[in-house]
Amino acid sequence: MVDFNVNGKVALITGGTRGLGYYCAEALVLNGASTVVITSRKAKACEEAKKSLEKTASENGKTCKIISIPADIAVEQQAKQFYEQVSKQIDRLDILVANAGASWGASLEDHPVSAVKKVLDLNLVAVYHTIQLFTPLLEKATSQEDPSRIILMSSVISMTTTDSVGTYGYLASKAGLSHLGRNLAVQFGHRNINVNSLAPGFFPSKMSNGLLEVAGDSMVETNPRHRLGVKEDLQGALIYLCSKQGNYINGIVLPVDGVVAIARTKEALLSLQQEHGNDRIEIVVGDITDSKTSIEAVQLAESKFGQLDAVIANAGVLEPVGSIEQHDISKWKRLFDINFFSVVELIQKSLPALRKTSGKFIAVSSGAAVKPYSGWYAYGSSKASLNHLISSLAAEEPGIKAISIAPGVVDTEMQQDIREKFGKDMSPEGLQRFIDLHEKKQLSPPEVPGRVYANLALRAKGKILLFMGVLAVGSTVAASFRSKSEPKAAVEPVPAKPTVAFPEGKISVVFVLGGPGSGKGTQCNKLVKERGFIHLSAGDLLRAEQSRKGSKFGELIAQCIKEGTIVPQEVTIALLEQAVRENYDAGARNFLIDGFPRKMDQAITFEETIAKSAFTLFFECPEKVMLNRLLERGKTSGRTDDNIESISKRFRTFVETSMPVVDYFDKQGKVVKLNCDQPVELVSEQVKNALESRGI
Incomplete structure (x- = not known):
């Protein structure tokens, strides 16, 4: 029987309080580790991560001792002190995940040598020193049947070349780390210690923000799965390498970047179709910025169901975020292609069908259209443009209902991006608002705005709904129904005549x-x-x-x-x-x-x-x-x-x-x-x- 777990293992993760390191710690806790040691430079981060992991263990019925010790392992003496503290609390080490890392981005002319040295010290030299210090504990845990494991957190960028990134120290350190791992695998093999490297693609994390700002868009666009990595992607790879099923895997650099996987969007849509039946749902997998996608979706609705009653335009992105002088204009154009021009094209393609049914066109807007958020120039502008577009559509097309919905805050990947990726480019007050909503559990589940959208679109039974884009934003929905006369301000309550559940006189x-x-x-x-x-x-x-x-x-x-x-x-x-x-x-x-x-x-x-x-x-x-x-x-x-x-x-x-x-x-x-x-x-x-x- 194949059973992937790390039952009873003792593990240590450097840089284990956030991002990829925390994902690794969480995976080890959930998959049976008896002790997990985490470290990072900040004592507060260590304590918060410890409490979070303990809560995770408790909620999932796991018994796992969490040890958190703050240390800057790039400083040689602190690394030694860290080892001494750890060795007093554990007598062996089954798994060492060397994850601590940093990045620095700047043009070649402006990139200081000191920055390159700092990145190499933490990403490469400190990893070597950590392995050197903890080898005795790794040897105490190992056997030929079940070797100890060293997992190096490299990067897929170490396996290729890139330009215009400016993270010279990071690139060199990750390439060096992968090579170090392959060589250590040979040297440690006879000592029953496996050494492998994980090479993640682009995962949202505080450390990867610099890379994502420059290369993230192209990685999403060229990746067959059209998305960044999520924690489960990395966790599955880690547990495989650390489980008994990974005993004979040694010296590899395992990419975790989705390049050979089936598109996630298609899987999700197929699952939805299977759940509700082919007779009720048809799917179109495509790029919403490609006019062929809109044409195919509208034609499919009419050919399969004979009519089209409602369209929900929901696809959207937030990036770029930051001061306007730092923005790459190409990123603005990409955002407007998705957030605005794709909606214009969708209106054009669906309008003839909607006129036949006196249907509805619902666009998911944002409060950012009327309230400025620090660094959200592009996003807010696109949503303000969207509101005006819908107002104009309502005024000029009296036969259909044009509705814009200004969402609040919902628990989606976009919110995670705001907290972990874009926060550094926002004002402290603006970022804190989103952090507070998350910590106080005041984010709504995605299903909540989804139901509101569906209610607005399909109040009457038997309607045909075209939903474009994955649910990405939305919470406390203030639906502003565009009037059939003069367009109004985006979030001003406008008298309208939507279908209500109980018309006047009923109750x-x-x-x-x-x-x-x-x-x-x-x-x-x-x-x-x-x-x-x-x-x-x-x-x-x-x-x-x-x-x-x-x-x-x-x-x-x-x-x-x-x-x-x-x-x-x-x-x-x-x-x-x-x-x-x-x-x-x-x-x-x-x-x-x-x-x-x-x-x-x-x-x-x-x-x-x-x-x-x-x-x-x-x-x-x-x-x-x-x-x-x-x-x-x-x-x-x-x-x-x-x-x-x-x-x-x-x-x-x-x-x-x-x-x-x-x-x-x-x-x-x-x-x-x-x-x-x-x-x-x-x-x-x-x-x-x-x-x-x-x-x-």
Whole structure:
């Protein structure tokens, strides 16, 4: 039986706190290692990586001791001290992964000799010294049946030549490292120590940013898989070389760059087709910047299904990022080819078919179109152009609905690129925002915006959808429906006539807003008993979803509740729509929606996709009164957010985000304000009068 694992092995990874080194450490933990030692220069990074690996082990039922020791192994004395510290905690070493490395990029004329020396010292000399120091421990672990392993982290760039990169020290060091590995394999072979090198292609990591800026685009374009590497690619190769199945592999340089693999996009599309059936899904594999792809997709939709009802243009890239004077204009042109001109061409090719069905063209835009982010010149410009394109399309093509969607933040590879690849070219504040969203688990799963796009495109059954591009961006979606008259600003709420789940007259929806502890729940309960309303509390629905076994959103909701922040609107609206639908099918027609909408995008999206609200009951109450009520309730409620810290955050969030919603509806004459610093019965009388005055 073939069983790839490293059960019981003791492993050490230099540079193991981030990037490729961390991927290696994670793979060893998940595949049975008993002890994993990691090191890097920074003590904080070592401690954070240690905690993360321990969490990974615990969550996956693995028992693995994690040792983290900060050291600069390029400094000879620190390397010796590092060995002494490690040898006090382990008595053998089965696997040594020499991953620590650095890069430096500059033109030949501007590239200092000191930089080349520094890179060679860490990438090559320090590796040699580390192997020299740890050979005695490697020999204690080895046997003819199961040799110890040394894995050198080289690079695919060591196996070829390149130009215009300017990373002279890096190129030389990796070529030297691969050659060192081959020679050590011969010398160590009789000592039962295998020495192999991994030669990764382009993987997003902090260290590879310099190379990716110059050569990353061409590597993606020329790679049959049309993508950068992902951690699983490297982890699989590592575990193979370190497992029993790799016992007889010695002295190789193994490229991990996707050059001989089948295109990933095709595999994903075929999987989707197999899951849902050939009769429902057709696929086209191609380059969206090639006009043949758009033509083929539209023709296939019409020939197979007889019509085309909706197109979603979602393909997009972020690079280049950085100051404008440093940008290569060719990268701007490539970005615009993907983000903008491919959409123009897709509109041209699909327009005749969409006119026949009065269909929809949905373009995935970005908040960066109207809000500048440091270094995002090209991306923001392309999305602003896209918004204007869709506005113009809506104005000039009254027979179709043209929609642009301004996404928020979703958990995709693009977000990882922002944190790990592009951060150095952004402002510290801009980068920190994305880091905080990631660390607080406030990124939405890709499925969430995907459902919103599909809902907008296919509200009626039996529609034919053309989805161009892999889901790459999107989270808190503010859908701006372009009007059929004069184009409007990109994210301005524009009156439109999209198909809603419940047209006017089908149901009555009353929004109930007010600060935490203002008495909304009490009054809603009375209306349920006395007037037969269906009371839907957004908070209760979210807490129920958080507790539901198998929920994809449970952890995200829990974090938002703890921090007093707002759950991404797609989650909340999906839960509300489901609840309204279930009660409507049971005969209900009057709904109180309590604690929603809490943001402008929630208000707009709900009214455009579910139902128009009749009006809003706004419970006004002094903050001091609300605080006392919440603290008293907290004694028995068991709610995690009934504490001083969470309450303060909730008050602040309400003032900053929910009051603009009240003002928005108030300007439309759709708000009834209630004085809630009064006994319950007096407030109830105000509520009763408000409902009667609105004919409910």
